[in-house]
Amino acid sequence: MNRSATHVVTEFILLGFPGCWKIQIFLFSWFLVVYVLTLLGNGAIICAVRCDPRLHTPMYFLLGNFAFLEICYVSSTVPNMLANILSKTKAISFSGCFLQFYFFFSLGTTECLFLAVMAYDRYLAICRPLHYPAIMTGRLCGMLVSFCWLIGFLGYPIPIFFISQLPFCGPNIIDHFLCDMDPLMALSCAPAPITEFIFYTQSSLVLFFTIMYILRSYTLLLRAVFRVPSAAGQQKAFSTCGSHLVVVSLFYGTVMVMYVSPTYGIPTLMQKILTLIYSVITPLFNPLIYSLRNKDMKLALRNVLFGMRISQNS
DSSP states (O other): HHHHHOOOOOOEEEESSOHHHHHHHHHHHHHHHHHHHHHHHHHHHHHHHHHGGOOSSSHHHHHHHHHHHHHHHHHHTTHHHHHHHHHHSEEEEHHHHHHHHHHHHHHEEEEEHHHHHHHHHHHHHEEEEEHHHHHHHHHHHHHHHHHHHHHHHHHSSSHHHHTTTTOOSSOOSSSSOOHHHHHHHHSSSSHHHHHHHHHHHHHHHHHHHHHHHHHHHHHHHHHHHOOOOHHHHHHHHHHHHHHHHHHHHHHHHHHHHHHTOOOTTHHHHHHHHHHIIIIHHHHHHHHHHHTTTTTHHHHHHHHHHHHHHHHHHH
């Protein structure tokens, strides 16, 4: 089909969450508070890892990078969502919609890979402690982090480009707060089963292989923990691994409902709530989950905050 002749849609309308003006103001205030707290929490982790020499270890290097990823991930959706709530037209440009679509999925894929790398780090630290310093070097950490970012951002340009070339003749209303795969495909005037199949197969493979690797790593890790003779050693291992498992459960549980299981039977409002959990709520909870149960991180955060107060008073 001639794209120039059929593609008349120049913008999309993101309906967001329904409700009267008072509800919209409440949602705006709530999302703004969540966004600011997410930036502050993850930013504090980055500062603590960077400023405290005791945290210059592979685990905290990965955690600092993961906190930066969470800031990027939540920033790919929430600022536009806040502007959309206050907007009367609730419009997003065609290019802006697909740019958000690309960054949202690329950062989500990067997060899956990061969680797998962090599981590998914990597996080595607990199951092979004597070999851990020799294996998990700074060079390897840098390579793993670079691998996560590169694979995450190089995997989706071609599929999303082909989706953007589909004819969108109207209507242009998306009943969501972001540009997602299902709503966009529903607005296309021509079916694209091959493109849709490739996209969902790629997303499913990333989810499947990373979650299987994470589950395998933690299965081996838990077996090793139960062999630790001291109760204090077991408690420390459970404290570290338990926080990782909470993050994995929150993120993967909601993502797999949205992108692996069929969504046609899920109400639209429930799809929005599930998307909120893994794209907005999880980045907010990560600093709490990783810091409140970690003595070194809590001490480093106190030092960072205390240092800021001293510099302000001087």
